[in-house]
Amino acid sequence: MKKIIIANWKMNPATPLEAEKLYHFSCDACLGSGENAEVIVCPPFVYLDTFSKIESSLKIGAQNCHWESGGAFTGEISAVMLKNLGVKYVIVGHSERRWIMNESDEMINKKLKAALANNLTPIFALGERIKGEDRKNILENQLKHGLVGLDSNKVGRIIFAYEPVWAIGTGNSETAEHAVEAIKIIKGFLDLNFNTQGSKLLYGGSVDSGNIKSFLERPEIDGALVGGASIKKEEFKKMIEIASGL
Numbered sequence: 141m142k143k144i145i146i147a148n149w150k151m152n153p154a155t156p157l158e159a160e161k162l163y164h165f166s167c168d169a170c171l172g173s174g175e176n177a178e179v180i181v182c183p184p185f186v187y188l189d190t191f192s193k194i195e196s197s198l199k200i201g202a203q204n205c206h207w208e209s210g211g212a213f214t215g216e217i218s219a220v221m222l223k224n225l226g227v228k229y230v231i232v233g234h235s236e237r238r239w240i241m242n243e244s245d246e247m248i249n250k251k252l253k254a255a256l257a258n259n260l261t262p263i264f265a266l267g268e269r270i271k272g273e274d275r276k277n278i279l280e281n282q283l284k285h286g287l288v289g290l291d292s293n294k295v296g297r298i299i300f301a302y303e304p305v306w307a308i309g310t311g312n313s314e315t316a317e318h319a320v321e322a323i324k325i326i327k328g329f330l331d332l333n334f335n336t337q338g339s340k341l342l343y344g345g346s347v348d349s350g351n352i353k354s355f356l357e358r359p360e361i362d363g364a365l366v367g368g369a370s371i372k373k374e375e376f377k378k379m380i381e382i383a384s385g386l
């Protein structure tokens with residue numbers, strides 16, 4: 141089955157020239173992966189316009205959106221603006237937004253609704269903050285509050301990314317075995333409450349070329365959300381090659 145690789149560039153790189161180089165390198169790395177891997181790149185907002193105009197096999201996503209379509213929200217970008225730019229995906233609920241920017245489950249729920257209403261595919265990130273916490277309870281709560289008011293049809297369009305916060309950017313990834321357990325918790329919740337079939341479930345948190353295979357070779361894991369390693373050109377290329385070769 142085709143695996144999904146999402147590159148979350150976060151607040152990198154600093155110049156348009158570097159961003160374009162990285163984008164073109166990622167496009168080239170992606171050539172030939174077509175049948176086995178789907179690659180989505182999520183750069184900072186300021187590069188979206190340029191990239192959305194380039195014909196390539198890469199798909200473009202944003203890292204965030206606001207739930208209102210317009211108005212007095214200084215510094216925000218709406219889902220409708222992203223749609224009108226040709227963006228197809230948006231990350232919602234990333235832990236850096238939850239914990240640094242104080243985003244609540246209620247805000248995340250509104251963002252998911254706005255993204256879906258604008259035909260964007262949300263990449264809904266969730267996960268426990270501290271290793272060893274009551275993961276089942278935390279994940280189910282994030283799902284319960286994040287998905288309030290959405291029907292099965294809409295929930296079925298969301299890509300879920302299990303991202304334990306303690307594993308993000310630390311070099312200490314979760315083991316594939318434990319990631320599968322968490323993904324089963326998410327899937328169990330979705331099956332029970334939304335009867336969704338075929339939801340996409342990803343793992344994220346210190347994924348690199350050394351460990352990506354262990355995650356992607358598990359049938360329960362549909363792909364990886366990659367941060368730090370996605371802006372290291374050779375690393376990213378290797379990861380796409382591994383995903384394509386599975």
Ligand code: PGA
Binds near residue numbers: 148309
């Ligand atoms: P990381 O980030 O790969 O650098 O751990 C993942 C993420 O933040 O989505």
